[in-house]
Amino acid sequence: DEFIEHGKPDIQKKLAGIYFENVADYEASIYHFNKLLEVSIDNEEKKKFRFNIAKSYFYLHQFFQSMTELETLLSDKLNPQMSFEVLRLKADLLVSSKKTEEAAILIKRLIDEFPERAKKEQLALHLAVCYEELEKYDDTIALLTGLRDSYPNPEFIDLKLRRLKEKKKVLPGAKGLRK
DSSP states (O other): OHHHHTTOHHHHHHHHHIIIIIIOOHHHHHHHHHHHHHHOOOHHHHHHHHHHHHHHHHHTTOHHHHHHHHHHHHTSOOOHHHHHHHHHHHHHHHHHTTOHHHHHHHHHHHHHHOHHHHHHTTHHHHHHHHHHHTTOHHHHHHHHHHHHTTSSOHHHHHHHHHHHHHHHHTSTTTTOOOO
16 A cells, blocks of 8 residues: 555555465455556556456455456457456356356367467367366367377377276266167
């Protein structure tokens, strides 16, 4: 407070950054980023502060509050990089909140809209996990099969595929109707 009152928001920014990045004191970082939101006039900077607040709430497992901050951000015009980051965090929030169907839809959207970044962050694997959780084994197998050749560790994909195929075999009704 005193830094802002004395016209030193740069010190407040550094303090908020230290609490967020170095100390992992997310409650303190939320407090300091909120103070910065009150005095900042730069809209892009405000978006970064709000995003850090959303991440802090996420790390504190306060998912509803994190989602509220993300929805506020999404109601504004975002540059492509910020849009990806906000939507990615939203997908992580949905997974953490057990809203797997919504998460899968959003991850698929990220893969379609940001193919290079999605590939770099291996979002296809996240989508496969969602599909498996939703018991969409055929979709999971198809996705992993398509991913295998471009994945740095194809043996991992092979292991997942074998496990999924075994899992699928033992599902009720997998052998058809028997008399």
